Amino acid sequence: MKVKGQAWKFGDDINTDIIISGKYKFKTLDMRELAKHAMEALDPKFSEKVKPGDILVAGKNFGCGSSREHAPRVLKELGIGVIIAKSFARIFYRNAVNVGLPVVESPEASARISEGDQVEVDLEKGLIRNLTKGETYSFKPIPPALMEILREGGLVEYLRKAGDYKL
């Protein structure tokens, strides 16, 4: 799986209340509606500016806080192709894989990539190419068992087809 797009930079400890405020999640299951509020605490126009295929690049502990799956879901709804971070909060990491949104841990890429850089990520090879800066960063590839869930587009499709875990 390869993902290519423009980078949007965020800092450390971006929590789930920032990604999608808890006050919206009770109102609807319509992710298109919820996605309009994604990241609005930091940038009210984020959902309008971001384009399908774009890439989020963040610091440490991305997605900390609540277990709300609405957080990775709204980012996926906006078309985010992959999230690169120095590190992730574990529930967010699981949720992202479960909804079919690739997540990559790379302290180097997190530090080097600037907002607006064109970036290409090869998930199987564990390589990130910064096309703007002409740099390459490597990361520990996503474990094969999780990669299978990602390839199916998430846990719903995976279990719909397989019926049970095949780990």
Place this chain on the structure above:
Amino acid sequence: MGLTLAEKILSEALGRRVEAGDLIVVNVDLVMAHDGTAPLAIKSFREMGGERVKHPERVVFVIDHIAPSSSEDVSKLHKLMRDFASEQGIENFYDVGEGVCHQLLAERHVEPGMIVVGGDSHTCMHGALGAFATGVGSTEVAAVLKTGKIWFKVPETLKIQVEGSLPPMVTPKDVILHIIGEVKADGATYKAVEYGGETVRQMSVEGRLTLSNMAVEMGGKTGLIEPDEKTLEYLKSRGRGPGKPLKGDRDAEHAETLNFDVSRLEPQVAAPPTVDNVKPVSEVEGLEIDQVFLGSCTNARLEDRRLAASILKGRKIHPRVRMLVVPASRTVYLQALREGLVEVFLEAGCVLCNPGCGVCVGGHQGVPAPGEVVLSTSNRNFVGRMGCPEADIYLASPATAAVSALTGKITNPAGWKP
């Protein structure tokens, strides 16, 4: 090499020895979802071709986040849960007003040695009873409903040893805030936290639940405490058996061990906008507050009520301050009523709400105005957490909350004379 408590529980559940780093698929003993996460779980369950829930008797549904409903949209989601529970024979269904999900699980369902997952990050609280308990997302809840199982990477353990007697007016909440201030928001990511030491052994089960509840605020997968006589007594007094009380081996290998001496600990406060931004209360003393919240899965139990009521008894809260008191469950509410605590709160000028999570998550209750300052006994102070991004939330203990409600500003309860 011996096994940690986390490795022990998972090994016991699987019937074979597993160690940190192993990828396992394990049967789930208890799966919980509430009105913030169950509707999406039901949707995912249908989408993954789910027809019958594998083990309806292991499922607990709770309506607590927007309870009672504030709008037609929310009511539709609540109805979706009721209809699904009825269709699938889910009998452990707690409707509006029964309590906060985690409290209900602790009071009625969790036993030592269980594998517990919940569609809520604070599910880690049940580690205090010696269960391997962790928060997951809605689709993962759906997968458990369908398969009865979940995959885990067996976690390494961050051992936290706490020694020393707590000074007067210093509570388990101050201990855990202090620990989080040191470990930081990501210090335990992917790891199980295990609390031990004399201070923890001396602590009541209610206090231990407060410690374990906040393990996720350092990134922890669960917040374990070895079950002891107090744990078994807590269970017995609620008509439950001992489960499988396990202990970690003496020669177990921990990723790291941190030692804390709390014998001279000052009451602590987490200043906005992160839970790890912790300071001694004296550093923020005098800051004017507009609202106090005594509630949440962290601090809405009986001991918290008793402590706050002992401070408020015969007094009035500051005229500028609104104080919202929300009990953790119907059981806690009734006991507070019997002990006369409800009267104390009402006479002091507090507002009593029904059990639930509304104030903590800013869904429909107690939303502050821009520029206001809230002092809360809950577990998160993130921007917008209580529904208003321009309000500041400080986290503290029930003692600090009650004393500060009287003075109208953040006040150190340690120097406060009844």
